[in-house]
Amino acid sequence: MTSIPKSFRIKSFGCQMNVYDGERMAELLADQGMTAAADGADADLVVLNTCHIREKAAEKAYSEVGRLKREDGSRPLIALAGCVAQAEGAEAKRRSPAIDLVVGPQAYHRLPEMVAQASRGARPVDTDMPAISKFDALPKRRRAAPSAFLTVQEGCDKFCTYCVVPYTRGAEISRPWEDILAEAHALVEVGAREIVLLGQNVNAWINDGRGLADLIRALARIHGLARIRYTTSHPTDMSEALIAAHAEVEKLMPYLHLPVQSGSDSVLRAMNRSHTAKSYLEIIDRMRAARPDIALSGDFIVGFPGETEEDFQATLSMVDAVGYASAYSFKYSPRPGTPAATMEDQIAPEVMDERLQRLQARINAHQIAFNQSKVGSDTRILIERRGKHAGQMIGHSPWLQSVHVETAAAPGDIVEVTLAAAGPNSMTGVVPAKKAA
Numbered sequence: 144m145t146s147i148p149k150s151f152r153i154k155s156f157g158c159q160m161n162v163y164d165g166e167r168m169a170e171l172l173a174d175q176g177m178t179a180a181a182d183g184a185d186a187d188l189v190v191l192n193t194c195h196i197r198e199k200a201a202e203k204a205y206s207e208v209g210r211l212k213r214e215d216g217s218r219p220l221i222a223l224a225g226c227v228a229q230a231e232g233a234e235a236k237r238r239s240p241a242i243d244l245v246v247g248p249q250a251y252h253r254l255p256e257m258v259a260q261a262s263r264g265a266r267p268v269d270t271d272m273p274a275i276s277k278f279d280a281l282p283k284r285r286r287a288a289p290s291a292f293l294t295v296q297e298g299c300d301k302f303c304t305y306c307v308v309p310y311t312r313g314a315e316i317s318r319p320w321e322d323i324l325a326e327a328h329a330l331v332e333v334g335a336r337e338i339v340l341l342g343q344n345v346n347a348w349i350n351d352g353r354g355l356a357d358l359i360r361a362l363a364r365i366h367g368l369a370r371i372r373y374t375t376s377h378p379t380d381m382s383e384a385l386i387a388a389h390a391e392v393e394k395l396m397p398y399l400h401l402p403v404q405s406g407s408d409s410v411l412r413a414m415n416r417s418h419t420a421k422s423y424l425e426i427i428d429r430m431r432a433a434r435p436d437i438a439l440s441g442d443f444i445v446g447f448p449g450e451t452e453e454d455f456q457a458t459l460s461m462v463d464a465v466g467y468a469s470a471y472s473f474k475y476s477p478r479p480g481t482p483a484a485t486m487e488d489q490i491a492p493e494v495m496d497e498r499l500q501r502l503q504a505r506i507n508a509h510q511i512a513f514n515q516s517k518v519g520s521d522t523r524i525l526i527e528r529r530g531k532h533a534g535q536m537i538g539h540s541p542w543l544q545s546v547h548v549e550t551a552a553a554p555g556d557i558v559e560v561t562l563a564a565a566g567p568n569s570m571t572g573v574v575p576a577k578k579a580a
């Protein structure tokens with residue numbers, strides 16, 4: 144490598160926080176005069192913005208590196224970013240000699256400088272978690288999708304015994320109130336109609352005694368911003384004020400992603416989840432009292448060490464008790480350095496497979512039931528992108544269902560539709576014919 148790259152591509156894996164970070168890295172590189180490579184075109188620099196949450200996700204990082212070799216044997220400059228970069232640091236360079244630089248999620252404001260060093264033949268590594276926030280070093284927002292992500296909180300102090308996030312993202316930190324409002328205004332100016340507040344524990348956000356509910360109420364006053372969402376929340380940080388905001392703030396969408404992981408108290412204890420099945424269900428009850436139509440979503444892990452069939456049955460009962468509108472479920476994956484990885488009674492892969500199938504079938508049944516319960520309702524869709532067919536657009540309902548609709552409306556428009564049909568993963572909306580005058 145001898146010259147500074149002119150074009151770049153960023154590939155983000157993992158959670159929405161990585162998507163946000165990917166957008167910010169793209170803005171940084173564009174600020175240096177680099178251009179984003181068109182889809183399918185070759186790029187001089189490829190940033191792999193990776194995820195370490197499960198073994199498969201982490202392995203993907205390295206298989207992607209292998210795939211970047213061009214037909215003539217050359218390859219682009221390769222930057223390993225994200226949570227694998229943080230977890231492996233310099234070790235990543237040893238595992239894969241093709242990696243030119245390694246940059247952790249709290250250090251990527253240094254990416255342009257590191258790219259310059261790598262172009263001169265160095266192989267820099269930066270996995271520091273500096274006291275000075277990277278956000279202060281990032282350029283102003285210039286582009287936004289109709290539904291835009293905004294990271295307000297990072298890191299985690301919860302130390303669930305299976306999870307790498309406290310190690311890859313560091314301790315819980317909240318961005319200051321003024322910075323968030325400034326970024327929200329900037330996003331709305333460049334086209335955002337919805338803002339999704341992000342954090343590994345977004346509902347733990349706190350600044351000068353103000354909590355997430357206060358922030359949401361302030362954001363709701365931004366003219367031109369139509370919708371607010373937030374994710375991901377921890378049951379322990381679900382405050383009364385936040386629940387009340389769902390009853391009172393019209394722009395706050397009726398949707399809550401509240402991972403529970405298991406329905407069994409003994410598994411929850413072994414996971415170090417500071418909630419029980421009962422305390423979780425009490426939150427759900429309070430949430431439904433505040434906002435009866437709230438769509439609930441969650442995360443589950445099957446096959447945590449020591450999980451018995453009885454424990455697993457409790458998880459199925461939890462799914463029934465909540466009636467999730469959607470939920471994510473994963474097979475437990477032992478992660479290096481986490482307490483659960485060395486626990487006794489690791490569960491056999493075939494038992495995990497079988498439990499995952501049963502759990503997903505149960506979740507799907509509830510998801511279909513939820514979607515069907517909305518058929519016939521009149522609602523509003525935020526149009527986000529074009530669909531496959533001419534004239535078809537795709538957007539989201541307030542309950543975060545993906546909705547297909549035939550309309551001349553453009554991305555960013557909010558259209559009134561009747562939800563006419565339900566599929567397992569999406570809805571069909573119809574724009575009502577205008578009544579004759």
Ligand code: SAH
Nearest residue numbers: 305306343375402442443444473474475476
């Ligand atoms: N902060 C969020 C979620 C972060 S990770 C929360 O606490 O709820 C997203 C999801 O990945 C988790 O909710 C969990 O269900 C899953 N997950 C995390 N570590 C895992 C592991 N080692 N194996 C399998 N799934 C895991």
Ligand code: SF4
Nearest residue numbers: 299301302303306308
């Ligand atoms: Fe991981 Fe638990 Fe923190 Fe969520 S709360 S990020 S699952 S340690």
Ligand code: F3S
Nearest residue numbers: 157158194195196226
């Ligand atoms: Fe993955 Fe890191 Fe997000 S491990 S889930 S990319 S916080």
